[in-house]
Amino acid sequence: MPSSSATVKLEYTLVDEIDKIYASLCHGFRSGKLKSIAYRKLQLLQLAYLLQDNIQRFKDAFAADLGRPSLETAFLELDSTISDCKIAYDGVEKWAKTEKAPFRINFTAFNPVIRKEPKGVVLIISPFNYPVWTAIGPMIGAIAAGNSVLLKPSELSSAVSGLIAELVPKYMDPDVVRVVLGAVPQATKLLQYPWGHILYTGSARVAKIVCAAAALTLSPVSVELGGKSPVVIDSKCDLMTAARRILWGKCVNAGQTCIAPDYILVPKEFEDTFVQALKDVHDEFYPNGTKGSSDFGHIVNAGHFARIKNLLDNTQGEIVFGGETNEAQLYIAPTVVKSVQKGDSLMSEELFGPVLPIVPVDNVDEAIEYINANDHPLALYVFSQDAAFKAKVFDNTQSGSAIANDVLVQCATDGLPFGGIGPSGSGYYGRKYTFDLFTHLRASLDSPSWLDRIFKSRYPPYTTKKEEFLRTALGVRLPARPSPASLSRYGAASVTNGYASHDVSTSRSRTTAL
Ligand SMILES: NC(=O)C1=CN([C@@H]2O[C@H](COP(=O)(O)OP(=O)(O)OC[C@H]3O[C@@H](n4cnc5c(N)ncnc54)[C@H](O)[C@@H]3O)[C@@H](O)[C@H]2O)C=CC1
Numbered sequence: 001m002p003s004s005s006a007t008v009k010l011e012y013t014l015v016d017e018i019d020k021i022y023a024s025l026c027h028g029f030r031s032g033k034l035k036s037i038a039y040r041k042l043q044l045l046q047l048a049y050l051l052q053d054n055i056q057r058f059k060d061a062f063a064a065d066l067g068r069p070s071l072e073t074a075f076l077e078l079d080s081t082i083s084d085c086k087i088a089y090d091g092v093e094k095w096a097k098t099e100k101a102p103f104r105i106n107f108t109a110f111n112p113v114i115r116k117e118p119k120g121v122v123l124i125i126s127p128f129n130y131p132v133w134t135a136i137g138p139m140i141g142a143i144a145a146g147n148s149v150l151l152k153p154s155e156l157s158s159a160v161s162g163l164i165a166e167l168v169p170k171y172m173d174p175d176v177v178r179v180v181l182g183a184v185p186q187a188t189k190l191l192q193y194p195w196g197h198i199l200y201t202g203s204a205r206v207a208k209i210v211c212a213a214a215a216l217t218l219s220p221v222s223v224e225l226g227g228k229s230p231v232v233i234d235s236k237c238d239l240m241t242a243a244r245r246i247l248w249g250k251c252v253n254a255g256q257t258c259i260a261p262d263y264i265l266v267p268k269e270f271e272d273t274f275v276q277a278l279k280d281v282h283d284e285f286y287p288n289g290t291k292g293s294s295d296f297g298h299i300v301n302a303g304h305f306a307r308i309k310n311l312l313d314n315t316q317g318e319i320v321f322g323g324e325t326n327e328a329q330l331y332i333a334p335t336v337v338k339s340v341q342k343g344d345s346l347m348s349e350e351l352f353g354p355v356l357p358i359v360p361v362d363n364v365d366e367a368i369e370y371i372n373a374n375d376h377p378l379a380l381y382v383f384s385q386d387a388a389f390k391a392k393v394f395d396n397t398q399s400g401s402a403i404a405n406d407v408l409v410q411c412a413t414d415g416l417p418f419g420g421i422g423p424s425g426s427g428y429y430g431r432k433y434t435f436d437l438f439t440h441l442r443a444s445l446d447s448p449s450w451l452d453r454i455f456k457s458r459y460p461p462y463t464t465k466k467e468e469f470l471r472t473a474l475g476v477r478l479p480a481r482p483s484p485a486s487l488s489r490y491g492a493a494s495v496t497n498g499y500a501s502h503d504v505s506t507s508r509s510r511t512t513a514l
């Protein structure tokens with residue numbers, strides 16, 4: 001019997017205390033101490049040590065909330081977040097440096113620069129599934145950028161959220177970071193304040209509530225959501241590597257990963273070969289099965305367990321292996337279901353569990369068509385050794401990320417932004433991108449008085465001569481007008497002498513431009 005999140009009682013912050021917490025963060029931000037890059041670095045280091053000094057306590061908390069294997073907690077959350085602290089610690093001087101605007105001779109006298117300034121007091125609302133990476137991860141960039149941070153972690157991962165709330169006051173300056181524990185009442189109260197930025201990670205349902213509330217205070221908001229991330233299989237893939245990586249991506253955190261491979265699109269004639277490879281890999285990963293295994297986690301709570309089980313119970317596909325569930329242990333075995341049709345229960349929503357539907361298709365065009373008929377996913381995976389196949393899938397679809405021959409690693413790859421598109425989210429973060437998310441690019445210049453000797457044409461009384469001079473000063477010189485032939489190659493209309501032409505071969509179809 002696992003110790004589920006229900007066994008860890010979280011002491012929620014009193015709603016009445018939140019005004020005081022918010023005010024103290026505003027005061028902390030205005031104190032100006034975070035203007036010092038050196039102080040930001042000290043806080044970043046404190047954050048890294050908050051994790052490093054408490055690795056075993058975090059591992060225990062993850063085990064309580066999610067049955068998370070120790071290696072998964074270390075590799076996916078703790079080490080990668082500590083590494084992100086170090087990247088920010090090393091990079092923040094360079095990231096925060098005022099930038100010169102690109103050189104343009106006409107504007108150089110203004111000495112235009114971009115100041116990298118914090119947005120103020122920012123709010124991070126995080127989910128249960130990666131409760132360190134999605135909470136402390138964004139906090140790193142927010143602090144590096146000089147913001148004060150209020151974190152509202154998930155109440156579902158109560159052991160980890162409780163531990164973060166206990167450790168933050170011990171390691172972090174209360175002017176810089178505060179944690180509010182709780183659920184809807186606390187989150188609703190928090191959303192009543194104006195924020196420098198809100199970063200929300202979680203479900204699309206709650207994202208709509210967050211965005212609507214943010215609109216009332218005109219707080220900028222980024223939403224990191226989920227969705228069904230497809231995997232397109234080419235029969236010319238490296239079969240065993242593909243099977244190993246996909247099954248790993250599906251079993252890590254018991255499938256509760258927003259960028260987990262959600263379902264597989266496989267050529268019909270290759271389905272059985274691919275399924276057999278998954279079965280072989282499963283037996284290699286878990287020679288004694290997954291029930292009671294310390295290498296496999298459990299579902300976060302009874303609600304999510306029932307949701308996934310219900311989807312599985314209603315599938316019309318054929319269970320190849322797995323299928324076993326145990327409510328008391330919140331256990332769902334890694335399950336591969338083959339011959340799944342597109343209208344199946346398993347294709348109706350993000351699975352967020354260790355169940356992998358295999359959908360046979362005639363060819364890659366059918367796979368692309370299916371992906372495009374649905375919401376843009378957070379991640380799209382292709383397994384192929386054929387460059388043309390990969391390019392065809394990537395070039396004809398849209399998704400948060402486009403990954404060939406691996407899964408999940410895009411999260412941790414320095415230099416890559418992480419974020420969705422459309423229903424899978426908006427905004428990007430990850431290391432330098434997190435710094436950018438929480439940074440206001442403040443346009444700045446200093447115009448010298450002597451400029452008026454050559455630039456006074458902007459002042460009244462206006463004359464045609466002044467207008468001509470100003471046009472020259474702006475340096476407006478367009479390249480040659482696009483020819484009707486070049487536009488029609490793309491099926492576009494051209495505008496010539498005030499007339500829009502849809503059929504360039506005949507002047508009869510011209511319509512007057514607005
Ligand atoms: N794109 C990304 O980076 C990630 C996306 N996700 C997505 O998150 C989802 C699972 O996370 P859950 O914790 O179940 O999400 P959730 O939406 O239930 O909860 C997320 C957070 O929102 C808070 N919340 C709940 N009701 C609220 C309300 N009315 N107003 C304001 N805040 C409220 C919760 O307390 C929690 O802190 C999945 O869809 C997954 O794909 C998860 C991790 C990363």
Ligand SMILES: CC1=C(/C=C/C(C)=C/C=C/C(C)=C/C=C/C=C(C)/C=C/C=C(C)/C=C/C=C(\C)C(=O)O)C(C)(C)CCC1
Nearest residue numbers: 075076077080129130133134257258259260408409411412
């Ligand atoms: C060992 C030496 C060498 C070789 C080094 C190599 C080949 C290193 C390769 C490292 C790799 C592939 C690291 C991958 C890391 C992936 C991580 C940490 C993934 C993290 C995923 C996360 C956090 C997912 C989060 C998901 C969320 C939030 C969600 O979906 O909900 C050399 C360099 C060759 C020589 C020296 C020794």
